Amino acid sequence: MNNQYVIGVDFGSDSVRALVVNAQTGEAVGTHVHEYTRWKKGLYCDPATSQFRQHPLDYLEGLTATITGALAQAPAEVRQQVVGISIDTTGSTPCAVDETGLPLALRPDFAENPSGMFILWKDHTANAEAEEINNLAHHWDTDYTKYVGGIYSSEWFWAKMLRTLRVDETIREHAFSWIEHCDWISAVLTGNANPLTLKRSRCAAGHKALWHSEFDGLPSDEFLTKLDPLLSGLRDRLFTDTYTSDQSMGHLSPEWAEKLGLSTNVVIGVGAFDAHMGAIGAEIEPYAFVRIIGTSTCDILMAPNEEIGHRLIRGICGQVDGSVAPGMLGLEAGQSAFGDVYAWFARLITGPVRELLGQDAADTLSQQLIPHLSTQAAKLPVTENDVIALDWINGRRTPDANHTLKAAIAGLNLGTDAPKVFKALVEATAFGSRSIVDRFLEEGVPIKKVIAIGGVAKKSPFVMQTLADVLNKPIQVASADQACALGAAMCAAVAAGVHPTMEAAQRAMGSGFDAEYTPQSDKVVVYEALYKKYLKLGAFVEGH
Ligand SMILES: Nc1ncnc2c1ncn2[C@@H]1O[C@H](COP(=O)(O)OP(=O)(O)O)[C@@H](O)[C@H]1O
Numbered sequence: 001m002n003n004q005y006v007i008g009v010d011f012g013s014d015s016v017r018a019l020v021v022n023a024q025t026g027e028a029v030g031t032h033v034h035e036y037t038r039w040k041k042g043l044y045c046d047p048a049t050s051q052f053r054q055h056p057l058d059y060l061e062g063l064t065a066t067i068t069g070a071l072a073q074a075p076a077e078v079r080q081q082v083v084g085i086s087i088d089t090t091g092s093t094p095c096a097v098d099e100t101g102l103p104l105a106l107r108p109d110f111a112e113n114p115s116g117m118f119i120l121w122k123d124h125t126a127n128a129e130a131e132e133i134n135n136l137a138h139h140w141d142t143d144y145t146k147y148v149g150g151i152y153s154s155e156w157f158w159a160k161m162l163r164t165l166r167v168d169e170t171i172r173e174h175a176f177s178w179i180e181h182c183d184w185i186s187a188v189l190t191g192n193a194n195p196l197t198l199k200r201s202r203c204a205a206g207h208k209a210l211w212h213s214e215f216d217g218l219p220s221d222e223f224l225t226k227l228d229p230l231l232s233g234l235r236d237r238l239f240t241d242t243y244t245s246d247q248s249m250g251h252l253s254p255e256w257a258e259k260l261g262l263s264t265n266v267v268i269g270v271g272a273f274d275a276h277m278g279a280i281g282a283e284i285e286p287y288a289f290v291r292i293i294g295t296s297t298c299d300i301l302m303a304p305n306e307e308i309g310h311r312l313i314r315g316i317c318g319q320v321d322g323s324v325a326p327g328m329l330g331l332e333a334g335q336s337a338f339g340d341v342y343a344w345f346a347r348l349i350t351g352p353v354r355e356l357l358g359q360d361a362a363d364t365l366s367q368q369l370i371p372h373l374s375t376q377a378a379k380l381p382v383t384e385n386d387v388i389a390l391d392w393i394n395g396r397r398t399p400d401a402n403h404t405l406k407a408a409i410a411g412l413n414l415g416t417d418a419p420k421v422f423k424a425l426v427e428a429t430a431f432g433s434r435s436i437v438d439r440f441l442e443e444g445v446p447i448k449k450v451i452a453i454g455g456v457a458k459k460s461p462f463v464m465q466t467l468a469d470v471l472n473k474p475i476q477v478a479s480a481d482q483a484c485a486l487g488a489a490m491c492a493a494v495a496a497g498v499h500p501t502m503e504a505a506q507r508a509m510g511s512g513f514d515a516e517y518t519p520q521s522d523k524v525v526v527y528e529a530l531y532k533k534y535l536k537l538g539a540f541v542e543g544h
């Protein structure tokens, strides 16, 4: 049989990567990473108000650069043998579009308007709108939040749309519809981004847009109009049906085929979020808990639909039939900041260095800082009197979303140095993870094993060992450097008909695990006590 190749494209928070993979063996023959240029300069963002916007041009440039770059590394004949491309992105990262599905920021009149750009998952400008959605839903005949853990988050679709429509009159006039990043990029490749006909991702719709078959799709027009008359009629300009990522969205358009040097026979798979395709790439199986550990964490668990039945799991980011693999319930949770907690601390230290000693000194410091602090922190003893911190620097995603919460550090004295604070921050991220694991267990969802992927899982043995000690569970790290892109490639192989199921694609293309962290019993005992202190500090901060 001739070789067949597939391409997985993973749009992360800071960068996008493409991976060209042999669909029969899983061998990667080309990869390329591209950092978003406008985003890197901090354009259109204001961390102080939690505004994080990404320009669609960053995505389009990244799409071309990564696919052509990855193909350039592969043997020449691979181009003719590419049969599928699938895309994963962050989410909920929606954008206002016109009748043709063009993001408004791609029009000259909106080119510099952050309201016409993609609203990144970590943008929390819509806290008030999320609260309004919760208040209304909890008093409506149908509680539309019941399949998303009972709490709607400001990171999600409706809150972001409502906020933007409220604050920007020009968007009110020109936004015909709204599209998630994973749907838009996939649709662009097919040449049809018409918001009324493009195939929308089940994953994005179910976890973030309150879509459920029980509601016949999205919340009713009556509910939305009551929420705000600005939303009246919008439901009809969104979608009713949704599709799982084993499905084809269409074929590569002639324009993109020419641009990428590929054939128009290439199947474009239905898109999904990074974490869900990452879980596929990490060889998720029922009741495995896959943690995508990077800027944030996204935790994915998959269970047979019939085993969870009508049980509603409190305080998570949703339970959606088919969000990971068709026929299975995908459950999502996560932390809004994980690596971002360390990145914040590094910025705190390098900021004054930049101002006083210049950019070069700051760059040198920033490259070495987190590894150095990790080495120093790993040498410290773990005691019950250590500094305690909360990981809520970008609010709390789960359990029980609350993005108005803030982080805290307690127990400082004159002997507290940078490694001690860094150790406390790493432990805080691990304690946040522990509270998620505990919630799944309390809700009767067993966790058979823990698998980790993502930048932090690959780069930091110190963080991973701390996490294993705090969770008191072994953690396996997937071998794939680009597990999300590999997962997207597996989805492409299914959408293109190379493999009949996700499971078959995983068996053929999976690359296994290359590290395992086992809990150290002496630390486990101390962390039990420190975790109680974390919960106590959390309750205090939340209460005030
Ligand atoms: N050596 C390290 N130890 C711990 N965290 C790290 C290290 N290097 C980078 N990070 C963190 O990794 C995060 C980026 O994760 P990554 O998975 O690469 O990106 P993304 O979240 O965009 O997919 C950043 O928040 C950064 O602080």
Ligand SMILES: O=C(CO)[C@H](O)[C@H](O)COP(=O)(O)O
Pocket (backbone or CB within 6 Å): 012, 013, 014, 089, 090, 091, 092, 121, 273, 274, 275, 292, 293, 294, 295, 296, 297, 298, 332, 334
């Ligand atoms: O919530 C998400 C998916 O449901 C986000 O996409 C995710 O948390 C962002 O990922 P990253 O930390 O890799 O940038």
